[in-house]
Amino acid sequence: MRGRLGVRDTLVRTRTRYISLIRALLRQHGYRVPSGSAAHLIQRVQRLPLPGRWRSVVAPLLAVMRPLNEQLAYSDERIEPLAAQDPRVPRLRSVPGVGPVTAAACLAAVDDAQRFRHAHHLEAYLGLVPRESSSGETQRRGPITKAGHSRTRWLLLHAAVSILRRHPPEAEALRTWALRIAARRGTQVAVVALARRLAGILYALLRDGSVFEPQRVRPPRPTAPALVAS
Secondary structure: OHHHHHHHHHHHHHHHHHHHHHHHHHHOOOOOOOOOOHHHHHHHHHOOOOOHHHHHHHHHHHHHHHHHHHHHHHHHHHHHHHHHOOOHHHHHHOOOOOOHHHHHHHHHHHOOHHHOOOHHHHHHHOOOOEEEEEEOOEEEEEEEOOOOOHHHHHHHHHHHHHHHHHOOHHHHHHHHHHHHHHHHHOHHHHHHHHHHHHHHHHHHHHHHOOOOOHHHOOOOOOOOOOOEOO
């Protein structure tokens, strides 16, 4: 499982680099690629009213992305049945935004939930807590540490974005909570906070052997306000 997740991670990072370059090239000349899933970026670029010379500039990148998308789909198809063999996966997949890949990555990173005393330890292990810089009686919090398993952290951030964009009814309480943070601190901070919250929920499910119940979601304890993605 870790091997297949590592291969998928490399494919995703490669595609992300291509997407970033395509967006940057087109943005320099006043073209903005609409937001949406990475798997459908090719179609969104093709719908832009680009002049022929700029279509030819990004054409090689789009051509390389097609087989990348196919290999990513193949990887997901191989991971899902492997993940289904673990009885803990269905419990994790009951959480909105968490699919077989995210569940498998979480299990590969956590292994045994009992080795973490509480959710905050897991959140710190995944690099989703802010750095601290203190002097005297002054405590400053900066960007998240990005320590630990980058793959699991990235997937949780992706799950948080999915909840905010797709409005799943079973995640309404989580989404409302994150939107309140977004109104005060911005969307980026809200995504990180929601990803951290999801990590805590996954930890609780693994610890208790339970499944996600939307009606039982409660506001977390107040924490220091600084949660920055970078």
